[in-house]
Amino acid sequence: MVGMDEVVALYDDSGRPVGAAPRSRMRAENLRHAATGVVVRDPLGRVFVHRRTDTKDVYPGRYDFTAGGVLLAGEDPVDAARREAEEELGVSSPLVPLGEADYADDHTSYHAFLFETTWDGPVRLQPEEVASGEWLTLEQLAAMLDDPTVLMMPDARALLGPWLRERLADRVEPEQGWDSHTVVVEGRWVDRTPQRPDVAPRLRAETVVLPRLAPLLPVAVPVPVVVETEPLRVRHPIVPGEPCDPEALTAEDGRLVGELLQALHATPPEVYAGSEVPDGPAAYADLLEVLGAMRERVLPMLPADRRAEGARLLDEVAEPPTSRCLVHGDLGPTHVLVLDGRVHGIIDWSDMVVGDPAHDLAWTLNGTPPEFADALAAAYGVTPELRARGLLWQRLGPWFEVLGGVDFLGQEYVDSGLEGVLARL
Template sequence: MERVAIDEGFVRDLVRDQHPELADLEIRPVPSGWDNQLWRLGDELAVRLPMTERAPALLRKEFRWLPELAKRLPLPIPTPQHFSEPTARFPRPWIVARWVPGEPADGAEIRNVHQSVDNLARFLRALHQPAPVDAPTNPGRSVPLATLAEVFESRLAAEAEAVDVRRVRQVWSQAIAAPHWTGPAVWLHADLHPANALVSDGTISGIVDFGDLCAGDPATDLAAAWKLLPQDAADSFFSAYAMTTEAAIHRAKGWAVLSALDLLSIGRAWERGLPGGQPTWGRVGRRILERVFAFA
């Protein structure tokens, strides 16, 4: 798709063309995610415009599944409200979704740890239900950790000077040696890093960006014990989640270190002025490793 200049007037014209009943609502830009440009639409809605090649398929997936999942989830999510077809003006599909208030956790302190632990555990218990046979899968999330060994080795080699290689390898080895998940594939958010959890008044209050939504091993999401929560909160989280095993915790630690290595790489890209970098993510990656290493 050729790059187009997107401003308030452009977004208003898109809305007026396909959703005229919403065209008089206030429109204003807000910080955007990896795949989509985001605009507030009034107080309760947001326009999500896909900016990457993969983004339209992710939006279609969210539109298909999130309204159904949202009914049972105890935290607000950006449930799609209106689907918008490609046009000559903007040749990709886009959606109008529910606006979820809060600040991303990569830039907001979680002060109310007890309530945040409870909110996250309740959210994942509600989400982690058996997925239907036609649920989406993800080649980087719906698979046993051991199948990602080459990805792990590549990421570790790239960050070897920035991490304790011995301890990272130890966690990874324990994770891939743990018994595999043998239960039914459950629904996963599959991308629970701090930019995708929202914080209000010091408490985790919402979850966004379900582009990686898929079915798989719940341990993939349980890595959030170290990715989202402050140090020493993981034990309380697993007690509140109440549906885990020692093997699942080992697998979750493996997913956490794999994610941390990825976040470190993205942070390093920002430091070097490379495309795709994020200024806070290197720090987030280091904190995740510290929390995993400190976990008994």
């Protein structure tokens, strides 16, 4: 708790201690002193922004995005920063130095020692100094700083505004998928926003299901969190690895993916309960609707002598599966990550449904080397029926590309998809 009679360190213009004075005198005469500022971030990179109490001796009631305070006489800056972060917010994680700087206005004049820390625990507000607070994304914090009606601490704005802008600029857009707009944030996190309204429920479903599912699987998967609701944005730490080269997959990889699919397809219903993952009947109804669109809009694009084969494929896929379970729904080489030469993770779960288990066996059995496919089949326990239906799903794959091209992706995807449709028929 702040005391007006505590003795604080005084600093000269070169940033060195030159004496001490009671806090009350330092404030009354605006003497140059030293202070700390700690930016507290969570494991998703959000910053804790708080409002100061109305009883603070300088800038009461203002918003701040640092925890900090003045250095006491003889106090080390790192020790002071740790003390203030613990007192104000209950934060005790290791500090990363951000440098030193100077600030002065009509109310305060000090040499600043700045730090950053990542805190994964509960925040405990000091009632004498902190009125309220919440975790905000850098974009939300920047909007506050840019809004002249928001009473923000001027020293935090001046000293750490450049830090904020530098990190906001650290955004990389990889090759984009069909459903979500993806951004790599600060080289540590992946942000996704829906490209179409129908994708939003799928992203929200991931934030419910994947945290429950991750401990049940033998490979790494994203664990996304909603970081903004309007517009929707979800974020997860980067899953290490690179998209696999199918020809480099080994029997050991096949065994691991077989075990993964076995665990995934045995997922108990409580894992996806309460989510927006389409359940069995809803997923089957959606499939029939998609197959109807393919029959109406893709089938007429095939050469006349190939349409009967195409219609037969659509009929066979439309047959209800004998069992339904939680499936990934889009397993392919871009979504299987390898690290150090071995399968390490599975990403992009936005097509997750309670549906036909053979869907996940399409590419894994029919687009991979024999040694991988055989090991997967043995580890999973693939039956002749599943193998046959997996081949149907593999043949259907390019039809989705054609339909997507017609709907929103463009003629390039239509042409590429049609080539694949004819090759797989």
